[in-house]
Amino acid sequence: MIEAKGLTKRYGATVAVDNLSFEVKPGRVTGFLGPNGAGKSTTMRMILGLDTPTSGEVTIDGQRYRDLHRPLTKVGALLDAKWVHPNRSARAHLLWMAASNKLPKSSVDKALDMVGLTSVASKRAGAFSLGMSQRLGIAGALLGDPEVLLFDEPVNGLDPEGIVWIRTFMHRLADEGRTVLVSSHLLSEMALTAEDLVVIGRGKLIAQSTTQEFVDRASGTTVKVRTPQLDQFAGVLNEQHLATRIEDVEDQGKVLFVEGDLTTDQIGEAAAAHGIVLHELTLQRGSLEQAFMQMTGDSVEYHAHEEIAAVTSLDAPDAAEVAAGPKEDN
Ligand SMILES: Nc1ncnc2c1ncn2[C@@H]1O[C@H](COP(=O)(O)OP(=O)(O)OP(=O)(O)O)[C@@H](O)[C@H]1O
Known part of the structure; x- marks a missing residue:
């Protein structure tokens, strides 16, 4: 578990991170979102002990990164996938990382296998595609078999296959009980990847919740109703003080949209009680982008x-x- 309490970082007059408190739980993928310059990278650097907070603290299972006995066995991070010596092979790069962190050589083969790079392990890392470099970076993060993993914009620039691979892999890591924190500005991707969200803006916490709650809270819910008794049903719902609107939808004709907190079950029951025929009853969710x-x-x-x-x-x-x-x- 990662826990930030009153975390603050100032650079001169700039408050990059401002009294930020949040928790990142194990067994789930947590998305770290915020507009450009919101303070995501600064926060990640403080989690990893690469930057010192001006005040407050961030801990990993109760300990600051700098106090961890063998950090790589507790936390793994992918901050910049191109951070490899271009002439070293993938295996040599990982062996060097393992040696400098006193990890056994066997950890290298295990990590290569986990990310599916065993067959190209002797190839020059400098010649790797971006997708393969990301996998190598992830292998580096996994060397110490850590409980906590941090990924900064891991899908940036990847093709659809690479994106799906990363998404699936993150879910696998979370299913193994690990804590996975991933920053990204690709919101549609985050909607599919992250179960929980920490959203920040100008260094401050905007929201911490499940992804679904975040979307529902921001955009509310709308139920789409297709019925041949449109005006009659709209009248029934309006009598119950529900906001409705009727729109022309391509190939579907006039459609009724019901705003508010009523579930599809409740709307279906209201229709039945008034003898209304329903052709469709669908919950319309807002998107993560809108929220x-x-x-x-x-x-x-x-x-x-x-x-x-x-x-x-x-x-x-x-x-x-x-x-x-x-x-x-x-
Ligand atoms: N070393 C530094 N010196 C001075 N200001 C900095 C430094 N690092 C970050 N900042 C400032 O702190 C704020 C937060 O930056 P940060 O890079 O953490 O945001 P971010 O959310 O990661 O943004 P992006 O998505 O654009 O990478 C910005 O205003 C940035 O200019």
């Missing part, structure tokens, strides 16, 4: 203001100060 835009809208806008402020400050410091808002002391 993300709605929930992070302000924080994106804040950054836009900041950038304008930064540009303006070259000519007009007063205007920049107004746009940037109040500054906090270091």
